Amino acid sequence: MTRPEDKKDSSRQPSSADQYLIKDPELFARNLARMIENAGKAASAWVTPRERGEVRDSMAEPMADMVKTFSKVSEYWLSDPSRALEAQTKLFSSYMTIWANAVRKLSGEEVPSPAEPEKGDKRFQDPDWSTHAFFDFLKQVYIVTTRWANDLVQNAEGLDEHTRHKANFYVRQVSQAISPSNFILTNPELFRETVSSHGENLVKGMQMLAEDIAAGKGELKLRQADYTKFAVGKNIATTPGKVIARSDLAEIIQYDPTTKKVLKRPLLICPPWINKYYILDLNPQKSFIAWAVEQGHTVFVISWVNPDERHGFKDWEAYIDEGLNFALETIEKATGEREVNAIGYCVGGTLLAAALALMAKEGDDRIRSATFFTTQVDFTHAGDLKVFVDEEQVAAVERAMKEKGYLDGTRMATAFNMLRAGDLIWPYVVSNYMRGKDPMPFDLLYWNADSTRMAAANHSFYLRNCYMNNALSQGTMMLAGKKVALHDITIPVFNLAAREDHIAPARSVFAGCSFFGGDVEYVMAGSGHIAGVVNPPAMKKYQYWTGGKPGGDFDGWVATAKENPGSWWPYWQEWIAKQDDTRVPARKPGARGMPVLAEAPGTYVAVRV
Incomplete structure (x- = not known):
């Protein structure tokens, strides 16, 4: 819990360094130990059904398809050394511009950002994504890299329509997964919450992760709402x-x-x-x-x-x-x-x-x-x-x-969630398992999980x-x-x-x-x-x-x-x-x-x- 002496002085700038400093190392270490204990429970919930033969991993074939799709894109760029060099040079040049701007920013200069999120992107709303040199650097590198990857797909000649469609989709999935907003050390808001709560958020987050893997019987059943507040026939589906x-x-x-x-x-x-x-x-x-x-x-x-x-x-x-x-x-x-x-x-x-x-x-x-x-x-x-x-x-x-006579509902639910992963997957991963926040009751998401x-x-x-x-x-x-x-x-x-x-x-x-x-x-x-x-x-x-x-x-x-x-x-x-x-x-x-x-x-x- 945050102590009175740890409260932030309202006169300080949002990017001040002390927000990212651990105030009570002993308490933080104890919570890290508790987090590791809960992570072990999550790992056990994942491994045990597989050891018993109750669960067979379903990600191998989609991953293989993604690798094969990206390989077809790579063939175009690697088939011509000059073309590959041009693409690599373009990315490296963007990195150098970002690095040079970061150095200038550290010296106090006002520097325009070469890469900003799309309008409506909620991941980078915290002020430190722009005012803190480290997080601003991470954000711009991420944006430049993902846009470069999209351009590789769009500009690859000779791809059939279905392969290009798949490549665009997979690039989007990977881009959303590796976003710096999804990780404690690269997200200023998550970093500050972890420090201010002395790691309590991580303890609760790993506990929720273990519960959700157990609820999915070995698969992650991502909770998107507080389902305990609803019951079919009681306050859902009540028309006589x-x-x-x-x-x-x-x-x-x-x-x-x-x-x-x-x-x-x-x-x-x-x-x-x-x-x-x-x-x-x-x-x-x-x-x-x-x-x-x-x-x-x-x-x-x-x-x-x-x-x-x-x-x-x-x-x-x-x-x-x-x-x-x-x-x-x-x-x-x-x-x-x-x-x-x-x-x-x-x-x-x-x-x-x-x-x-x-x-x-x-x-x-x-x-x-x-x-x-x-x-x-x-x-x-x-x-x-x-x-x-x-x-x-x-x-x-x-x-x-063929094995069971049906497709598990979680497979279809995951596919539908992937269509809007930026709304239906990663915000809940961050909120549930890193911030340790219980989701709100929401009847539509209760239905979606059913x-x-x-x-x-x-x-x-x-x-x-x-x-x-x-x-x-x-x-x-x-x-x-x-x-x-x-x-x-x-x-x-x-x-x-x-x-x-x-x-x-x-x-x-x-x-x-x-x-x-x-x-x-x-x-x-x-x-x-x-x-x-x-x-x-x-x-x-x-x-x-x-x-x-x-x-x-x-x-x-x-x-x-x-x-x-x-x-x-x-x-x-x-x-x-x-x-x-x-x-x-x-x-x-x-x-x-x-x-x-x-x-x-x-x-x-x-x-x-």
Whole structure:
């Protein structure tokens, strides 16, 4: 703990040397010993499952792919000695400029910085990154080096698009990992906190690291929030409803009405099976499900099973049959209505689109309108997730899944976190394990950590048919022995993208619009994959763009689109009402002889990895 005599004199400059001097060497040494003890516990939590054969390291193949990718970049630069010398000279010259400026700065001169962080970079906000010569030097060397590495990738000729994409991604990952902001001795704020707390932060940080490795059963399960403050069904996913049907893959939830009259057409929501459906029902203030009920929808939701070895053979046909078709049959029994409006979110939307194409082939017209939330049906511009998808990497994933019949949820969670490592990995590594700070409660990050496994056959079909072969938009996907095509889908489509989406980029969603055979309403929401969708009108946040038919060039559409303030939800409700606004008396779960198997949110959603 900081003693009164250790308190900083407010008149001192932030970069004064005494902030970095240990005041109580004996106490600091004791805390270092405690830190080492906790580090030993962390090492034991890591090693023990491997000695027992319970965990097999999953990083070897990604690391090998990264090395191979960088080797292809190196081939271009090393194939010509003059080219390599030029690149090395450019970096060395930048280092010499930084060194010369540092010397001049130490002598009291005002020297302009040759390298500053990008606007919005939160890592270097502490004043000592600029005022302290040592930390300023580290910052500039880091920035110059990482920009030089990016230039090597961008200027390497002869690389195919996929290799360049992977190289850019891996450079970004390495750059974020080696940032001086991530280490005690090279981060002024961390250094000062360590000195002022006499190393207590390191003791707590190593304790948290050991706990998180133990929680991950030998893998680091990075905590991003205080999860103890949330419980599904208690203060998460609380909209009243009933589970009225259950298959091996899905529970079908019907929600209690809150209006006397409801739309004649029920609303079926098909969420992704990567993570859980309650992202649309986080709490009463953020719940799209509760809001839709308030607008007069009879809402049904598919809650997917968290698969285990029993579900390894369940492919997309099974998910369509035991999920979507099962839900449609349940809705007809529960309401007497054959026609429905359907929503698909992310990969749940991709499944819905594939199912609609199959249903069109089979003459099944039960779904009369389709809404897609941040859904890709064409994967040409699929973003950074394509980095993980080529023949070698998919084959490696398939080998890993073959052993258990599923892919561990932590693998997918790590991949998604890597897409935004600067926001979702390194800030928590620094805060948790170096500063020893407990994360704050945050319902969205609780949901993000509630990862799900991937059934082997299902996940393999998705990777190969969508990301690798782009079979759905190309009309070559085979389902139930039929070749399905999106142009057979002629029902009205509402296609929602999110401007900052890193999973289903807005450009990719826009490109997918052209493959449908009917009218498509394309809307682009502000923010990203989650916040762009979960944006209740009452919050008055963000905006959305509308611009008529989604034809031609994406940038051209954006340039002429109308920006509207707030949530897109009411706009969607108007669109739905235009399809069919007929109202009927409200329907309650359990009517028409339907069983009530459980209270919402059901049992499948409670199964954790």
